[in-house]
Amino acid sequence: xxxxxxxxxxxxxxxxxxxxxxxxxxxxxxxxxxxSHFAATALVIHVAQVQEELNHHSELTLGYDTVSLAVNTHSxxxxxxxxxxxxxxxxxxLAPAHGAN
Numbered sequence: 327x328x329x330x331x332x333x334x335x336x337x338x339x340x341x342x343x344x345x346x347x348x349x350x351x352x353x354x355x356x357x358x359x360x361x362s363h364f365a366a367t368a369l370v371i372h373v374a375q376v377q378e379e380l381n382h383h384s385e386l387t388l389g390y391d392t393v394s395l396a397v398n399t400h401s402x403x404x405x406x407x408x409x410x411x412x413x414x415x416x417x418x419x420l421a422p423a424h425g426a427n
Contacts, residue, residue, distance in 0.1 A: 331405030340411045347414050350396070353385075354410045356417070357394040358426035369393050369424040376416045382409050393426070 332340070341347055347356045360366040370388050373395070377383045384397035395417065399407040 329399055329402045329407050329409060331399075331402050332407060332411075337406055344411070344414055344418060346418075349406065352404060352406070353396040353398045354406060354414055355394070355396045356414065357392055358421055358424075360391050360393065360427075361425045363390050365424050365426075366391050366393050369421065369426060372420050372424070373417055376420065377413065380409065380413055380416070382413055384413060 337349060341349065341354075344356075347354055349355070358366075358369065360369060366388055370386060370393055373384075373386060373393070377386075382397070382399070384395040387394040395414075397410045397413055398404050399409055
């Protein structure tokens with residue numbers, strides 16, 4: 327994955343393909359609400375597995391029935407890169423299986 331910072335236009339274009347995700351304080355962010363604490367915990371475990379596969383880690387927060395992510399690329403000076411969007415896309419693929427909305 328590229329670790330070059332994306333332009334504002336590139337970020338906006340990619341965000342248009344990821345409903346629910348936004349740019350907040352220079353990081354891609356998204357929160358999911360799930361049916362139970364168990365479902366939220368299961369999603370966290372699966373997100374952690376994806377992060378290990380990508381060797382790219384977000385701030386991942388587990389609430390009672392919520393999961394929140396915030397990510398940027400530290401090796402690119404804290405900018406948003408294609409790697410952040412790859413993580414976001416992979417999480418979006420996982421979330422429905424856990425009943426996330």
